[in-house]
Amino acid sequence: YQPVKRYGHSTVKVGDYLYMWGGDGYGVGYDVMEVYHLPSGAWDQKPTTGTPPPGIWAYSSIAIGKDIYYFGGSDGRGYQNSLHCFNVDSFKWRELTPSNSDHGPMKKGYCGIISVHFDIEDYLVIIGGHTSSSTPKQPDAQYSASGR
Template identity: 55%
Template sequence: MYSVMEVYHLVTGRWEQIPTTGNPPLGVRSYAAAAIGNEIFYFGGYCGHGDCCHNSLYSFNVDTFNWKELSPTTSRHGPMMKKHCDMIAIKVNGEDYLVVIGGHGPSSNNAPKQPGAQYSDDRNNEIHFYKLSSGDWISPTVTGDRPPPISSFTLTSVDNSSAILFEGLTANGRKLFKVI
């Protein structure tokens, strides 16, 4: 796995490897990504060293090709270290937030469990917000039904108050569809 950026040119149909600046994340797979404006945000992932998962958050500016670490991997804050979660970007009262939901990761060496979340077969249904303006992780109070502990799903924003969670792996098999 490599921490490089490749750009696909639609007009020519060619890939080009572009040098980047800043602090790129360790080469990982199974991370979550979301975009706001000219920034792509990357959360978590798996680096291939045993059960090594991350809960770091990075941004990549597509205009300057610059990486920035926003929140390092640590077991003391934010979501648990995990892979196969998903993330969406939302705006609340004019503020940009990233929302990380679910995922799969080892129950050891992780952040404290989120109140109200469920953990099953190393999957979870945590919901965490990251406020871009302050750099703070927020563990929201969740009302209503959460999705089950789930990993490897697709999460798509519908508007600023709802998203569609589609497919995914649960302890009881595949979950097909959930509006949250």
């Protein structure tokens, strides 16, 4: 098995495996995760359950333990601001909802994401990115002329 040719995806390492999802290209299935086993050099394609993120390229991703988090990205019609979690043991997707819906993250892609740990809690920090001109701007943020 060889992985599907694509661009705009990301690959995240958890343990001895690389997990590759999404991207843009012909024949990409968005209900499967392509997995590379580092010690053996073998690729595999595994089906997933649950609802994957709508942003299939230009999203941000990061692993914390056995979970991979995916934020934002584009579905070809516009940027997204959803946050999804993929568990590498169950191969199941779940969408996470913000605890404060008054001030959720703006819709964007091509942003950075890092995890930080404070006082026994893990946090995801979303940095920068690109948005469309129709996306409402957030208060107290600075933007370049191109919306970045």
